[in-house]
Amino acid sequence: MGKSVYARIVASRIRSQLAYPVSFALDVFSQLLGQSMELLAILVIFTQVTSLGGFSAGEVVLIYGLAATAFGLADLAVGQVEALPDYIRTGELDVLLLRPLGALAQLLSADVQLRRVGRVAVGLVTLAWALRDVEWTPLRVVVAVVAPLAGAVLLSAIWIAANCVSFWLVDGREVANSVTYGSDFATSYPITVYGPWLRRIMCFVVPGAFVAYFPALALTGRPDPLGFPDAVRYCSPLVAAAMVGVAALVWRTGVRRYQGTGS
Amino acid sequence: MIVETEGLTRTFVVARRKRVTAVEGVTLTIAAGEAVGFLGPNGAGKSTTIKMLTGVLVPTAGRARVCGLDPVRERRALARRIGVVFGQRSQLWWDLPLQESFALHGAIHRVPYSDRLDECVELLDMTEFLATPVRQLSLGQRMRGEVTAALLHRPELLVLDEPTIGLDLASKERLRAFLADLVARGAVTLLLTTHDLPDVERLCRRVVVIDRGRVLVDDDLAALRARFGGAREVVVDLAEPAPPLTGLPGVHDVTVEAGGLRQRLAFAPADTTAAAVIAAVAERAALRDVAVVEPSIESLVRTLYAG
Numbered sequence: 121m122g123k124s125v126y127a128r129i130v131a132s133r134i135r136s137q138l139a140y141p142v143s144f145a146l147d148v149f150s151q152l153l154g155q156s157m158e159l160l161a162i163l164v165i166f167t168q169v170t171s172l173g174g175f176s177a178g179e180v181v182l183i184y185g186l187a188a189t190a191f192g193l194a195d196l197a198v199g200q201v202e203a204l205p206d207y208i209r210t211g212e213l214d215v216l217l218l219r220p221l222g223a224l225a226q227l228l229s230a231d232v233q234l235r236r237v238g239r240v241a242v243g244l245v246t247l248a249w250a251l252r253d254v255e256w257t258p259l260r261v262v263v264a265v266v267a268p269l270a271g272a273v274l275l276s277a278i279w280i281a282a283n284c285v286s287f288w289l290v291d292g293r294e295v296a297n298s299v300t301y302g303s304d305f306a307t308s309y310p311i312t313v314y315g316p317w318l319r320r321i322m323c324f325v326v327p328g329a330f331v332a333y334f335p336a337l338a339l340t341g342r343p344d345p346l347g348f349p350d351a352v353r354y355c356s357p358l359v360a361a362a363m364v365g366v367a368a369l370v371w372r373t374g375v376r377r378y379q380g381t382g383s
Numbered sequence: 384m385i386v387e388t389e390g391l392t393r394t395f396v397v398a399r400r401k402r403v404t405a406v407e408g409v410t411l412t413i414a415a416g417e418a419v420g421f422l423g424p425n426g427a428g429k430s431t432t433i434k435m436l437t438g439v440l441v442p443t444a445g446r447a448r449v450c451g452l453d454p455v456r457e458r459r460a461l462a463r464r465i466g467v468v469f470g471q472r473s474q475l476w477w478d479l480p481l482q483e484s485f486a487l488h489g490a491i492h493r494v495p496y497s498d499r500l501d502e503c504v505e506l507l508d509m510t511e512f513l514a515t516p517v518r519q520l521s522l523g524q525r526m527r528g529e530v531t532a533a534l535l536h537r538p539e540l541l542v543l544d545e546p547t548i549g550l551d552l553a554s555k556e557r558l559r560a561f562l563a564d565l566v567a568r569g570a571v572t573l574l575l576t577t578h579d580l581p582d583v584e585r586l587c588r589r590v591v592v593i594d595r596g597r598v599l600v601d602d603d604l605a606a607l608r609a610r611f612g613g614a615r616e617v618v619v620d621l622a623e624p625a626p627p628l629t630g631l632p633g634v635h636d637v638t639v640e641a642g643g644l645r646q647r648l649a650f651a652p653a654d655t656t657a658a659a660v661i662a663a664v665a666e667r668a669a670l671r672d673v674a675v676v677e678p679s680i681e682s683l684v685r686t687l688y689a690g
Contacts, residue, residue, distance in 0.1 A: 125490045132483060136479065211472070217437075218437060218438075218467045220492060380441050
């Protein structure tokens with residue numbers, strides 16, 4: 121059978137989206153525009169101030185580029201998880217459980233949205249522009265390549281875990297949405313702009329600081345204003361792996377709970 | 384045995400500290416090649432039982448084995464060996480042409496499916512709309528597609544939950560004829576839930592009636608009929624109120640409504656015919672309107688309770 125069944129499912133999704141090219145182009149454009157507006161907002165702030173949380177415009181744009189690329193990739197890969205609350209509420213999850221495949225993989229592949237490449241494009245362009253000032257070392261090359269991927273995995277895991285709230289709460293959607301879109305906003309700025317409590321949450325609880333802030337420190341080589349040891353800024357892949365473990369556990373517990381609740 | 388359950392029980396927490404028992408101590412065995420009608424009023428526990436048999440729900444107590452597997456622990460392996468259609472829920476991809484949905488199903492199950500598909504397409508007369516996106520299909524067309532998708536991987540057990548709900552008569556009949564043929568050939572074991580007694584009469588020799596989570600009856604359909612009459616009803620609207628029209632030949636029960644203007648006359652098809660009953664009524668009273676009512680599952684269950 122060669123081609124994996126998921127490849128076939130995703131290909132069928134993409135074909136159906138490309139069936140209406142004008143509407144698809146408009147979708148991509150609106151994604152591009154949405155993401156660019158956020159970048160514009162940062163640039164507007166820097167017409168009024170010279171630094172944000174102790175970081176220069178170039179550094180903040182680097183953080184933003186890393187975060188936007190990670191967010192775009194994660195959104196492309198697992199954005200469909202935001203449909204989970206509906207699957208649970210309507211009992212549509214039953215249909216996935218009746219197929220000889222993993223329910224999560226089916227959920228994620230069920231409605232991949234190719235228009236989300238718009239966000240990835242903005243992120244990559246911004247990132248490329250921000251990286252032109254980096255003094256390159258072999259280690260920094262690795263960080264520049266790995267950080268957006270690790271960030272995407274980390275965000276994906278956080279979103280999956282957050283959407284699993286719906287297994288327990290009838291109206292879990294709002295919680296999940298605030299984590300998903302909150303993580304976009306929160307990871308796009310240096311964490312030094314936030315108060316100490318939010319900073320601690322982003323380092324240790326929902327580890328968004330590992331998406332862009334710490335990798336950006338690794339790329340610029342500047343000392344951490346918060347005084348974390350240097351090793352921390354290279355830990356994003358480890359944190360992402362740990363978060364994947366957490367998400368897998370939460371998902372599995374959630375499905376068991378669903379099988380225990382019924383519809 | 385294709386299905387074996389013992390004391391299968393399922394409770395739900397509906398509010399704090401309040402548990403409702405949806406299924407209680409269901410013990411059931413279904414042999415390969417059987418066709419079983421699974422009947423009961425809404426909320427009787429039919430769907431809950433089916434979900435436990437297919438691995439969607441975990442039983443609170445008791446055990447189930449389907450195709451020799453533990454449905455929850457071996458959900459994926461079981462999914463390869465059973466086909467399930469929930470009438471109210473689609474397993475097709477709504478924006479894909481029907482045939483692409485079938486191709487994905489084939490890929491998901493990793494089996495060659497073209498022989499089975501050709502057979503279904505022919506018998507269910509689907510050629511015309513194979514290239515139509517599922518969202519544009521009529522309910523009857525979609526249901527034929529659903530049943531086909533559930534059969535592509537040649538499952539040992541086919542579970543149909545309300546497959547004819549909402550279908551027009553012609554679509555119902557086509558689907559029933561197809562399933563009847565499948566069962567007659569011994570191609571699959573069938574477990575069918577429905578509210579539609581003609582579905583059961585056409586397809587199933589054995590009937591399991593469940594109510595309030597318990598198995599009320601598990602018997603041959605013919606035996607059930609013999610025991611409970613399988614009553615049909617002639618409903619007559621009279622021009623003038625009349626006293627109950629008792630004593631008509633073959634009529635074993637008369638119910639009076641609207642002060643005698645409407646009367647329900649129950650009879651067993653073995654004893655008399657609707658025409659004979661109507662003729663007998665016409666001799667005794669002036670008729671305004673007449674209807675012949677087939678016995679519903681609900682009335683059958685009511686009879687079971689009364690008896």
